[in-house]
Amino acid sequence: MPEGDTIHRHARNHRDLFVGRNVAASSPQGRFSAGASHINGKRLEAVEAVGKHLFYTFEKRLMLHVHLGLVGSFRTHRTIERPAPSRGTRLVLSAGDAAAYLTGPMKCELLDRIEVHRLKEWLGPDPLDPEADVGEFASNLATRTGPIGAVLLDQDVIAGIGNVWRAELLFLCHIDPDTPANELTSGQVDCLWTHAVTGLQHGVEVGQIETVTPQAIGLPKGTQLRPSDKRYVYKRGGHGCLLCGAEIAVSRHGGRALFYCPQCQDPLKAQ
DNA sequence: TCAGTATGGGTAG
DNA sequence: TACCCCTACTGAT
Numbered sequence: 001m002p003e004g005d006t007i008h009r010h011a012r013n014h015r016d017l018f019v020g021r022n023v024a025a026s027s028p029q030g031r032f033s034a035g036a037s038h039i040n041g042k043r044l045e046a047v048e049a050v051g052k053h054l055f056y057t058f059e060k061r062l063m064l065h066v067h068l069g070l071v072g073s074f075r076t077h078r079t080i081e082r083p084a085p086s087r088g089t090r091l092v093l094s095a096g097d098a099a100a101y102l103t104g105p106m107k108c109e110l111l112d113r114i115e116v117h118r119l120k121e122w123l124g125p126d127p128l129d130p131e132a133d134v135g136e137f138a139s140n141l142a143t144r145t146g147p148i149g150a151v152l153l154d155q156d157v158i159a160g161i162g163n164v165w166r167a168e169l170l171f172l173c174h175i176d177p178d179t180p181a182n183e184l185t186s187g188q189v190d191c192l193w194t195h196a197v198t199g200l201q202h203g204v205e206v207g208q209i210e211t212v213t214p215q216a217i218g219l220p221k222g223t224q225l226r227p228s229d230k231r232y233v234y235k236r237g238g239h240g241c242l243l244c245g246a247e248i249a250v251s252r253h254g255g256r257a258l259f260y261c262p263q264c265q266d267p268l269k270a271q
Numbered sequence: 272t273c274a275g276t277a278t279g280g281g282t283a284g
Numbered sequence: 285t286a287c288c289c290c291t292a293c294t295g296a297t
Contacts, residue, residue: 003278052279070279071291088291104291106279155280162278209278234278255285256279 002068004051004160005203008128010074011049012204014056017076017098018044023058028089035110036091038062044095051126051159055116063116066091069106076100123159127196128204134193141181141189148184149177149253149260152192157181160200164234167259168211169195171232176267177253177260209234217242233259 002010023044025036042058049055056064068074077083077099085092091102102108111119124140125132140157141148151157152166161169170177173191175184184192203209210230214223228235232242237250237259246263263269 006278067279069290070277071289072279073291086291090290104289106281106290153279164278 002052002072003162003165003200003203003209004049004126004128005200005209006207007052007054007068007160008049008200008204009207011047011054013076014054014074014093014100015047017078017100018093018095019047020044021095024092024094026092028085028092029087032090032108035064035108038110039064049126049128050120051123051155052162053119053123053159061113063111063113065107065109065111065116065119066102066105067107069104072103072105074100074102122156124155124157126159127193127200128160134190137193138186138189141184144181146181147178147253148175148181149251149258151181153254153256158193158196161196163256163258164209164231165196165199167234168199168209168231170258171261171265172199172211174264174269176265177251177258179267212242233261235259 021044022041023039025040027033027036039058039062042060042062044056044058046057047054048057052067054066056066058064078097080097082099085101086103088103089101090105090108093100125136137158141151144151144157149166149170152161152169153163169192172195173188175188175192199211211232212225212230214225215221229242233248236248239248240246241248241261241264244261244263246261248259249262251258251260
């Protein structure tokens with residue numbers, strides 16, 4: 001279930017398991033057989049995540065591009081005794097005891113360096129890129145007149161944000177989803193970027209999206225939160241807001257359900 | 272067994 | 285905006 005933090009976590013794992021090694025590649029499903037045969041046995045030189053995209057650089061400049069889409073997933077195994085890949089497995093990468101099984105990706109393809117460059121150029125700044133900063137994000141927002149609730153999903157504005165993070169970021173910054181993106185204050189833009197950076201970094205470490213801390217909702221540090229209380233708004237429609245108690249509402253922005261608190265994100269209160 | 276659902280994104284109209 | 289694709293899982297029948 002991938003947003004940018006999940007993708008960067010995969011990149012980190014695959015770097016540890018495969019970089020510097022000759023990697024066996026196959027496509028049990030058959031839909032990537034030709035591509036897999038090109039990289040089979042090649043030495044993997046680098047794995048990079050940009051937003052929701054993964055790029056694998058093999059020797060001889062072979063580049064593998066993976067985008068998991070909505071339902072794609074990687075499962076890694078670290079023992080030689082592992083389950084046989086299911087029939088739908090698009091790609092198996094393995095080296096020694098380690099293997100990664102890829103199922104259901106939206107993209108699994110070999111690209112040349114120019115195509116990779118074009119794709120990276122198109123993407124907006126990635127909050128998990130140490131060299132990215134709020135400046136490019138701010139200038140991208142300034143060119144968009146649509147509601148921020150929809151614009152935050154545009155990967156050429158900010159790369160790696162998905163449906164969970166957009167809802168949580170807007171809540172954390174008390175921003176009404178209908179606010180035109182180019183009318184956000186610099187304080188609001190800074191807030192979105194700062195929470196994106198720290199939140200996604202936390203997601204990479206813990207392997208899930210958690211935005212609520214016990215202290216933030218008045219509980220002692222170390223209190224175990226229920227899974228449903230680890231996010232402020234996402235999928236909490238109809239439940240009470242953890243901060244003000246108002247009922248979490250659902251609207252549609254960018255064609256997808258957006259959860260928000262009408263009280264905490266009231267534009268009149270933000271002024 | 273089938274329908275519904277999901278943290279995404281491309282395309283047609 | 286609607287529809288489509290991709291797969292795994294859940295709950296209803």
